[in-house]
Amino acid sequence: MNQNSLLQISNLHAEVEGQAILKGIDLTIKAGEVHAIMGPNASGKSTLAHVLAGRPGFEVTQGEIYYQGNDLLSLTTEERARKGLFLAFQYPVEIPGVSNVYLLKAAMNAVRKERGQQELDAMDFLELIRMRMAELGISSELLYRNVNEGFSGGEKKRNEILQMSVLEPQLAILDEIDSGLDIDALKVVANGVNTLRSSERAIVIVTHYQRLLNYIKPDYVHVLSLGRIIKSGGPELAEVLEEKGYGWISQVDDIHHSSSGEIG
Amino acid sequence: MNAVESYQALYWQLAEQLPGHEVAWVRAMRETALQHFAELGFPTRKQEAWKYTQLQALEKNIYHPTTSQQQFINNDDCQQLPLATLDAYKLVFVDGHFNWILSDINPLPDGVVINELSNILNSQTKQQHPIFPLTQQTDDVLNALNNAFITTGAAINILADVQLEKPIHLQYINTIKNKSASYSRNVVIMEPNSHAQLIESHVALGEGDYVNNVQVDIQLETGAQLQHYKLQLEGQSGMHFSETQVELASDSHYQNHLFAFGSQLMRNNIKTKLNGARAGCLLNGLFISQSKQHLEMRTHIDHHAPSCTSRETYRGIANDKSHGVFDGTVVVHPHAQKSDARVTTNNLLLSQGSEIDAKPQLEIYADDVKCSHGATIGQLDEEVLYYLRSRGIDEATSRNLMLFAFANHIIEQCPMNAFQSALHGLLLKQLQSGDQLQELLK
Structure with missing residues (x-):
C-alpha cells in the first residue's frame, strides 16, 4: 500500500440487507486533497460513505480499506471517528432528550482523549463552540436544543458542519451536504468546509449535483455508477456532467463495456 | 391452615401488641379490616386487576x-441514604416504627401539624x-391487611393559606433480615389554599426479604396544592406495596412523581378523585427494572x-428478565364536562427476556371532553x-x-430542583457504568 495515502480503498464490495451495492471500488486519497464523488441516485455513493464510517449492517464482502495505514474495517464506528474520520450525514438524526451541547462535548472529549489532548474546560469549550457557531451563522439558541429536533433542513446541515469544525477531522466525508439547502445556506456550508481545507486533511464530497462544487473546488472528481467508479478526472469532469447529465456517463459506460468486450 | 387463616391467626396472636389495642374504635377498625381481608382472600390471575401481578410470595411465606x-442505625448511616441530605422536615420510620432520634422536624412553622400515627391510635378517645374516615375501605387485599396491622405513619395537617417552603420528607428505612412486614399509613390534609411538598423515600439497609406496605391518604381542600415525590429503592429482595388515595376539591392541584428502581416485587397504586370543578392532577412515573424484578x-x-x-x-425501562406493568385508567363521569385528560406511556425493552405490559385506558361518559392516550413499547433507536x-x-x-435522556424526560418535570439533581445521580447508578456520564453532565 501507498505510504503517502490517507485512505486507500481496493476492490471494495459491500452489501446491505443481502443486496450487493458496491461492486469493486478502487480509490486512493492523500492528505490535502478534496475529492468529489458524483453519481446518479442508487449508484452507491451514500453506501460508500456509510461503509467508511462503519454503519452496522453495511457488510463488506470483499476488498480492503486502509486508513492512516491501518486496516479501517477492523475498527469500530467510534474508533474510526476518534481517529479523525468524520461523516456528515445526509439525514442528520434527531436525538430526543440529548442537547446539542452534550453531544458536542461528549464527541470532542472522545476525540481529544484519543489524540492525547486534555479535555477542554467548560469555559474554553463554550468559547470555541460559540465562535464556530457564529462563523456558520447558527443561532446560539440551537446549542441547548435537543440534537436536530425541530431543526429546519438548513439548520441540520449546518449543525453537521459545526460538529465537523469542532472535531477537526483528518478525513471528512460530506454526504449530500448540499441537498435541501438554498443558495445562501449553501455558501455558508461551503465556506465552513473551505475553512477546514488544509494540507493535513482530506475532504470527500458526495453529491448528486455539480452546484456545490462551484463553491468547494475539488481536486478530483469520480463518477460512481452501479457500485463502481466508472470515470475519474479533474474538476472539469463535474462541469461536463452538469452540462450533459448522467446520461452521458452511461453512454461512456456502454462504450467502456463494449470496448472491453472487444479486447476480451 | 391456609395463608388467609395464617394471617388472621397472626393478628389475634399480636393484637395486644399493636398500637391502640386498648382503644375500642381502633380494635373495631382493625377487626373490620381483618374480616374484609378474609372475604377478599388472595387474588388470582383471573381477576382483571391482578392479571399481571401475583401475591404468591405472601401466601408461601407468612x-x-x-x-x-x-437493627440499630445511627445518624451517620441515615445520612448515607439517598435523598437523606435534602433540606426537609424529616420523619424517619425504621422497619415500620417511628424513629424520633433520626427524625428532624423542629421547629415546624406555624400552621403545620404533624402527629405520629401510633400516638393517635393510642390516644384514649x-x-x-x-x-x-379518610382511610376508606377498598377492595384491595393489601389495603385491608394494612388496615388490620397498621403500626405507624404520619398524620400531616397543613392549615389554610399556609405555604410551606421546605418539603416534608417521610423516610422509610428497612433493616429487616427475616421475613417480616411493616405496615404504615400516612394521612395528609391540606386545608384551603395551602401549598406543600411531600417526599416519600423507601430504602433498605441490608439485603433482607421483607414487605413494606404503605398507604397514603391525601385530601386537598379548595385551592390546595401538593407536590408529592416518591422514590422506591427497596432492597433487591424486598417487596413494596403501596396505595395512595387522593381526593381533590375544586381548584386544587396534585402532582405525583414516582421513581421506582428497587424491590423484587412492587405494586404501586394511585387513585385520584377529581371531585371539585377545575381541580387538576399530574401523575408521572419512571421505572427501571433489572434481573427478575417485577414492578407494577x-x-x-x-x-x-x-x-x-x-x-x-x-416511562419504563426493562432489562434482563424483569417485568414492568403500567395500568393507567381515566374515567370521565357523566357530569364531568370539559374534562381534559391525557395519558401517555413510553417503554423500552433492553433484553430478549424482559417484558412490559402497558395499558392506558379511557372510559368516557361525558360528551364535551378532550381526552387522549398513547402507548409505545420499543427498543433503543439503532x-x-x-x-x-x-x-x-x-x-x-x-x-x-440515550437511556438517560429517555428517563430524564420524567425527572426534568419535577419542579423541585434539589430532588431533580438527586434523581439524576440515582439514575446514573441504575445504568450500567453510568458513572461515565457523570463527567458529561457537569
Missing part, C-alpha cells in the same frame, strides 16, 4: 408484622379520630366534576446509536446517554 425496629404501576383517575385536568406520563458512535462516543456511553 410475613410477621414487625413489633420493633430490628371514645370516638374515631377524625382522620380515619397502577393509576386510576376519576373525573367527577367539570373542567378538571389530568396529565399522566409514565439510527441514533449509530449517529452517536459516528461522533466518537463509545457504544456503552451512547446507550447510556
Whole structure:
C-alpha cells in the first residue's frame, strides 16, 4: 500500500440487507486533497460513505480499506471517528432528550482523549463552540436544543458542519451536504468546509449535483455508477456532467463495456 | 391452615401488641379490616386487576408484622441514604416504627401539624379520630391487611393559606433480615389554599426479604396544592406495596412523581378523585427494572366534576428478565364536562427476556371532553446509536446517554430542583457504568 495515502480503498464490495451495492471500488486519497464523488441516485455513493464510517449492517464482502495505514474495517464506528474520520450525514438524526451541547462535548472529549489532548474546560469549550457557531451563522439558541429536533433542513446541515469544525477531522466525508439547502445556506456550508481545507486533511464530497462544487473546488472528481467508479478526472469532469447529465456517463459506460468486450 | 387463616391467626396472636389495642374504635377498625381481608382472600390471575401481578410470595411465606425496629442505625448511616441530605422536615420510620432520634422536624412553622400515627391510635378517645374516615375501605387485599396491622405513619395537617417552603420528607428505612412486614399509613390534609411538598423515600439497609406496605391518604381542600415525590429503592429482595388515595376539591392541584428502581416485587397504586370543578392532577412515573424484578404501576383517575385536568406520563425501562406493568385508567363521569385528560406511556425493552405490559385506558361518559392516550413499547433507536458512535462516543456511553435522556424526560418535570439533581445521580447508578456520564453532565 501507498505510504503517502490517507485512505486507500481496493476492490471494495459491500452489501446491505443481502443486496450487493458496491461492486469493486478502487480509490486512493492523500492528505490535502478534496475529492468529489458524483453519481446518479442508487449508484452507491451514500453506501460508500456509510461503509467508511462503519454503519452496522453495511457488510463488506470483499476488498480492503486502509486508513492512516491501518486496516479501517477492523475498527469500530467510534474508533474510526476518534481517529479523525468524520461523516456528515445526509439525514442528520434527531436525538430526543440529548442537547446539542452534550453531544458536542461528549464527541470532542472522545476525540481529544484519543489524540492525547486534555479535555477542554467548560469555559474554553463554550468559547470555541460559540465562535464556530457564529462563523456558520447558527443561532446560539440551537446549542441547548435537543440534537436536530425541530431543526429546519438548513439548520441540520449546518449543525453537521459545526460538529465537523469542532472535531477537526483528518478525513471528512460530506454526504449530500448540499441537498435541501438554498443558495445562501449553501455558501455558508461551503465556506465552513473551505475553512477546514488544509494540507493535513482530506475532504470527500458526495453529491448528486455539480452546484456545490462551484463553491468547494475539488481536486478530483469520480463518477460512481452501479457500485463502481466508472470515470475519474479533474474538476472539469463535474462541469461536463452538469452540462450533459448522467446520461452521458452511461453512454461512456456502454462504450467502456463494449470496448472491453472487444479486447476480451 | 391456609395463608388467609395464617394471617388472621397472626393478628389475634399480636393484637395486644399493636398500637391502640386498648382503644375500642381502633380494635373495631382493625377487626373490620381483618374480616374484609378474609372475604377478599388472595387474588388470582383471573381477576382483571391482578392479571399481571401475583401475591404468591405472601401466601408461601407468612410475613410477621414487625413489633420493633430490628437493627440499630445511627445518624451517620441515615445520612448515607439517598435523598437523606435534602433540606426537609424529616420523619424517619425504621422497619415500620417511628424513629424520633433520626427524625428532624423542629421547629415546624406555624400552621403545620404533624402527629405520629401510633400516638393517635393510642390516644384514649371514645370516638374515631377524625382522620380515619379518610382511610376508606377498598377492595384491595393489601389495603385491608394494612388496615388490620397498621403500626405507624404520619398524620400531616397543613392549615389554610399556609405555604410551606421546605418539603416534608417521610423516610422509610428497612433493616429487616427475616421475613417480616411493616405496615404504615400516612394521612395528609391540606386545608384551603395551602401549598406543600411531600417526599416519600423507601430504602433498605441490608439485603433482607421483607414487605413494606404503605398507604397514603391525601385530601386537598379548595385551592390546595401538593407536590408529592416518591422514590422506591427497596432492597433487591424486598417487596413494596403501596396505595395512595387522593381526593381533590375544586381548584386544587396534585402532582405525583414516582421513581421506582428497587424491590423484587412492587405494586404501586394511585387513585385520584377529581371531585371539585377545575381541580387538576399530574401523575408521572419512571421505572427501571433489572434481573427478575417485577414492578407494577397502577393509576386510576376519576373525573367527577367539570373542567378538571389530568396529565399522566409514565416511562419504563426493562432489562434482563424483569417485568414492568403500567395500568393507567381515566374515567370521565357523566357530569364531568370539559374534562381534559391525557395519558401517555413510553417503554423500552433492553433484553430478549424482559417484558412490559402497558395499558392506558379511557372510559368516557361525558360528551364535551378532550381526552387522549398513547402507548409505545420499543427498543433503543439503532439510527441514533449509530449517529452517536459516528461522533466518537463509545457504544456503552451512547446507550447510556440515550437511556438517560429517555428517563430524564420524567425527572426534568419535577419542579423541585434539589430532588431533580438527586434523581439524576440515582439514575446514573441504575445504568450500567453510568458513572461515565457523570463527567458529561457537569
